[in-house]
Amino acid sequence: MPIIEARNLRKTFAKTIAVDDVNLSIEEGEIFGILGPNGAGKTTTVECLTGMQKADSGHLRVLGLDPATHVADLRRQVGYQLQSTELPDAMRVGEAIDLFASFYPEPLQPAELLDTVGLSRLRKSAFGTLSGGEKQRLSIALALVGDPRIAVLDELTTGLDPQGRRDIWRLIDGIRHRGVTVVLVTHFLDEAQALCDRLAIVDQGRTIATGTPPELIAHAEMSAPGISQDARPVNLEDAYLAIIDSTVDAPEWKKTS
Numbered sequence: 001m002p003i004i005e006a007r008n009l010r011k012t013f014a015k016t017i018a019v020d021d022v023n024l025s026i027e028e029g030e031i032f033g034i035l036g037p038n039g040a041g042k043t044t045t046v047e048c049l050t051g052m053q054k055a056d057s058g059h060l061r062v063l064g065l066d067p068a069t070h071v072a073d074l075r076r077q078v079g080y081q082l083q084s085t086e087l088p089d090a091m092r093v094g095e096a097i098d099l100f101a102s103f104y105p106e107p108l109q110p111a112e113l114l115d116t117v118g119l120s121r122l123r124k125s126a127f128g129t130l131s132g133g134e135k136q137r138l139s140i141a142l143a144l145v146g147d148p149r150i151a152v153l154d155e156l157t158t159g160l161d162p163q164g165r166r167d168i169w170r171l172i173d174g175i176r177h178r179g180v181t182v183v184l185v186t187h188f189l190d191e192a193q194a195l196c197d198r199l200a201i202v203d204q205g206r207t208i209a210t211g212t213p214p215e216l217i218a219h220a221e222m223s224a225p226g227i228s229q230d231a232r233p234v235n236l237e238d239a240y241l242a243i244i245d246s247t248v249d250a251p252e253w254k255k256t257s
Contacts, residue, residue: 003063003181004032004061004062005026005059006049006059006061008059009022009023009055009059009060010057011054011055019041021205021206022045022058022205022206024045026181026183027181029176029181030176030181030182030198031195032199033186033195034183034186034200034202035192035201036201037244038187040204041206042202043154046154046183049078049183050078050080051078052080054068062078076104076146076148077148078148078151079142079145079152081140081151081153082139085135087127091126091127092123093119093122093125093127094114094124096138096142097110104145108144117140118137118167119141132159132160137168139156140168140172149181150181155186155187157186190237193235193236199212201240208244213236216240217236217239219243
């Protein structure tokens with residue numbers, strides 16, 4: 001059974017449809033990416049998965065539980081790194097990790113976790129003095145301190161320099177090797193191609209394609225048989241753009257395969 005399963009997920013805010021028809025099936029132990037343009041419904045989707053939002057309709061199970069009715073159970077097993085994690089500027093790194101560890105019955109050892117994310121030397125540093133990359137590392141540590149089975153990471157490398165992004169990539173790959181299932185929300189195509197086992201592309205609140213990076217590249221090639229050989233997709237970014245563009249004139253793409 002998939003560790004995360006969503007079928008026909010829908011969520012609205014007043015008259016705005018944030019998620020219209022999202023379908024996901026995520027296996028235990030994989031890094032699964034969710035891609036899409038800004039406003040596509042990616043963050044709302046993962047907020048429903050983690051119980052931060054309640055879906056209006058559809059079938060949703062995480063670890064066999066309904067996030068809408070088992071919020072407390074899931075929060076002990078699902079770590080969530082938000083797009084922007086803000087703490088009091090004066091709070092020290094060690095204080096933050098100790099505080100979050102106190103929320104869980106069997107947390108990871110804070111000292112070991114800080115060593116894993118490369119922040120041991122900054123344990124006594126104030127949050128307000130950290131660089132962007134260091135803040136991202138701390139936010140990941142806070143998502144992992146409860147020893148979750150699933151880690152949801154939302155736009156984790158936005159604003160980082162190339163070296164900082166590569167450091168975070170190595171960290172995420174290490175998290176997966178610890179047995180944690182990772183759900184990665186990103187709009188960086190090179191990041192998705194480097195890290196993800198499988199991907200879902202979401203546009204206008206709907207899942208329009210799923211598969212491994214090579215499968216999506218092949219899918220995009222098949223969708224545009226009239227394109228010359230030189231213009232065919234050769235990487236995930238090319239495939240992503242081709243798939244997104246194809247939805248304008250091909251509504252059938254919006255149906256989940």
